[in-house]
Amino acid sequence: MRAREGRTGGPRLRLHPSSAVTVVVLTSTLALGLLPVTAADRAPAWYWLGGLAVALAFLACVVVHEVAHVLAARRHGVGTERITLWLLGGVAERDSEAPGPRADAVIAVAGPAASVLTGAVFWAVALVAQPMLAPVPLASLLWLGTANLLLALVALLPGSPLDGGRLVRALVWARTGDRARGERVARRCGRVIGVLLLAGGAVEVILFGQFVGIWLSVLGWLVLGTRTLPAPGRERVAAGGPPPTGRSAAVGGPGPA
Numbered sequence: 001m002r003a004r005e006g007r008t009g010g011p012r013l014r015l016h017p018s019s020a021v022t023v024v025v026l027t028s029t030l031a032l033g034l035l036p037v038t039a040a041d042r043a044p045a046w047y048w049l050g051g052l053a054v055a056l057a058f059l060a061c062v063v064v065h066e067v068a069h070v071l072a073a074r075r076h077g078v079g080t081e082r083i084t085l086w087l088l089g090g091v092a093e094r095d096s097e098a099p100g101p102r103a104d105a106v107i108a109v110a111g112p113a114a115s116v117l118t119g120a121v122f123w124a125v126a127l128v129a130q131p132m133l134a135p136v137p138l139a140s141l142l143w144l145g146t147a148n149l150l151l152a153l154v155a156l157l158p159g160s161p162l163d164g165g166r167l168v169r170a171l172v173w174a175r176t177g178d179r180a181r182g183e184r185v186a187r188r189c190g191r192v193i194g195v196l197l198l199a200g201g202a203v204e205v206i207l208f209g210q211f212v213g214i215w216l217s218v219l220g221w222l223v224l225g226t227r228t229l230p231a232p233g234r235e236r237v238a239a240g241g242p243p244p245t246g247r248s249a250a251v252g253g254p255g256p257a
Helices: 019-038 045-077 100-133 137-157 164-178 179-208 211-225
Strands: 004-007 011-016 080-086 089-093 235-236
Touching: 011 211, 011 235, 019 137, 045 080, 045 089, 045 100, 045 137, 100 137, 100 164, 164 179, 179 211
Parallel strands: 011 080
Antiparallel strands: 004 011, 080 089, 089 235
């Protein structure tokens, strides 16, 4: 199955085949879990349509996260070739390195900041419009708000190759003047984060049987498998990224399921 590419007015937008799995899983989880609990008197078709709409809306939120990285990078003279949506989120592929630690930090923080703002907007709309909204739309808005906030939180975990790992690298780089040392520190932090995510996900699955535990375990495994930060010349950074096929990939993921 080939990935599809489109345009976002700048970098190409690429849909990795695994992004379909994200849509299916989120749709199913919402249609079989959250939405029926919220409004038990609806026909099943309404839950599935609502779940699909929310899943697609969340993918759009991931694009917003990535576009924030792109815009921040552009302000610092760093171009972006394409944005890829995949199983655990998105990745922006850049054509050069950040020129300095400050630019590196700003680019890293831009995506999570956009996700926090997006989540806050969903929550604000839900709270303001609550008297006028039916239970399903209200629950969907609240879920999207929470999902975006969790997306930002996961992306900011302080270890390579997450956005938080790039921030750690930038801080060490700024303090020591040594970018390579920043990479090493971020890589070590990434090992710890990966192990904690794996362990936390396993506990979640064993004790509570929640899908989010599987997601955390997969994320931890990918963090452990892609510890190195992107090499200069073709760097991938974002809340999420596909398994590395060449140089390296940043890893992260969507929100709760």
